Amino acid sequence: MQSVAEIAAHLDLPVGAVRVLLGDLVARNLVRIREPHLTVGPTEHSIFEAVVNGLRAL
Amino acid sequence: MDYGHSERPSDAAPLPTAIKILIAGGFGVGKTTLVGAVSETRPLRTEEVLTESGVGIDDLEGVETKRTTTVAMDFGRITISDDLVLYLFGTPGQDRFWFVWDELALGAIGAVVLADTRRLADCFPSIDYFEGRGTPFLVAVNCFEGARRYRLDEVQAALNLDPEVPVLLCDARQRESAKEVLIMLVEHAMKIRAARRAD
Numbered sequence: 001m002q003s004v005a006e007i008a009a010h011l012d013l014p015v016g017a018v019r020v021l022l023g024d025l026v027a028r029n030l031v032r033i034r035e036p037h038l039t040v041g042p043t044e045h046s047i048f049e050a051v052v053n054g055l056r057a058l
Numbered sequence: 059m060d061y062g063h064s065e066r067p068s069d070a071a072p073l074p075t076a077i078k079i080l081i082a083g084g085f086g087v088g089k090t091t092l093v094g095a096v097s098e099t100r101p102l103r104t105e106e107v108l109t110e111s112g113v114g115i116d117d118l119e120g121v122e123t124k125r126t127t128t129v130a131m132d133f134g135r136i137t138i139s140d141d142l143v144l145y146l147f148g149t150p151g152q153d154r155f156w157f158v159w160d161e162l163a164l165g166a167i168g169a170v171v172l173a174d175t176r177r178l179a180d181c182f183p184s185i186d187y188f189e190g191r192g193t194p195f196l197v198a199v200n201c202f203e204g205a206r207r208y209r210l211d212e213v214q215a216a217l218n219l220d221p222e223v224p225v226l227l228c229d230a231r232q233r234e235s236a237k238e239v240l241i242m243l244v245e246h247a248m249k250i251r252a253a254r255r256a257d
Contacts (some may be wrong), residue, residue, distance in 0.1 A: 001074050003145055005133050009102035034073045035165060047142065048167075048248045051077055054138030055241050058096065058233070 001034070074141045078165055079243065082149040082188070083172030084180025088200045088230035089148040090132050092172060095236040097134025097146060146240075149184070163187075168194040168247035170239055172230065175199060175208050178216055185217060194247040196224040198239045 002010075008018040025031040081089045093101045136144040147166070163169075169188050173181045181197065188195040199213055208216075210225045219225065224246050229235045 001076070001143065003076065003133070003135075005131065005145075005147070006102060006135070009133075032073065034076060044251065045248065047075060047077070048244055048251075050142055051138060051144060051244050052241055054136070054142065054144070055096075055237050055244070058136065058237055 074139075074143045077142065077144045077167055078147060079144065079240065080147050080149055080163060080166045080169035080193075081172065082169050082181075082184035082195075083200075084174065084177055084184075087172045087174045087177075087180065088202075089172055092170070092198075092200075092228075092230035092236050092239070093132055093134040093146045093148050095231060095233045096136060096240065098136055099134065101132045101134045101148070103132035103148075144240075163191060163193060166193060168196075168243045170243055171195055171197045172228075173197050173199045173213065173217075174202060175206060175213065176202070178213070181217070185219070189220075194243070194250040196226065196239070196243050196246055198226055198228040198230075200230045201227055 004015060004018055004022060007022070008015045011018060013021075022031060022033075026033060081092055083089055090101055090103070131150055132148040134146045136146070138144055169184070171181050171184045171188070185195070185197070187193075197213065197217065197219065199208070199210070201207065210227065214221070214223075214225050217225075224242055226239065226242060228239050
């Protein structure tokens with residue numbers, strides 16, 4: 001998984017251009033996107049705890 | 059029943075959850091340094107070296123040793139586990155690049171506002187922005203060499219912060235210090251989200 005920003009940096013292209021390119025790829029089912037939204041509820045809490053523990057372990 | 063062969067077997071693998079944290083603050087306050095201190099790779103960036111005309115536009119007073127600035131954004135990545143990735147996005151330091159912010163802030167769990175006590179007012183716009191959006195944030199005072207140290211309550215008062223907003227000292231160059239800042243932010247964001255759910 002890569003963020004749009006990462007792809008743009010690796011390709012050395014503006015984010016806007018990469019977004020258009022990715023939009024075309026999404027339309028052709030060649031890439032999948034995951035929005036950075038959290039599901040609310042106990043899952044959210046466990047994700048936050050996993051982040052804290054992960055950071056401590058760095 | 060025939061389900062057929064999946065054309066895209068990769069669909070079976072769950073995508074990792076991406077968590078986004080913003081690193082904000084004034085020009086030259088150490089955002090890129092902080093991202094670099096904890097990121098698993100060198101910060102990726104879209105950066106232009108300031109030309110002479112750029113130097114005329116940017117106010118470099120108090121940031122004498124800084125030669126370049128990030129005019130778009132820089133970011134880092136921390137892979138927590140196979141299913142959890144943390145992204146750190148440095149926001150543009152200059153007002154004229156603020157149009158990038160709205161997109162950056164989308165889905166972010168919280169923000170670190172880096173402050174330099176020599177130019178404390180520089181972080182007002184960031185604070186206003188996150189207060190306005192309801193994004194959980196904390197203020198991390200980056201302790202520059204030679205900068206006058208202020209007590210945390212002095213910084214809190216000077217920035218007119220809500221008493222619930224955490225304020226801490228940090229050294230953006232130090233991995234342990236940067237980690238501490240991020241941990242405190244995530245814990246703060248947890249608290250705020252829990253309180254909002256309870257309302």
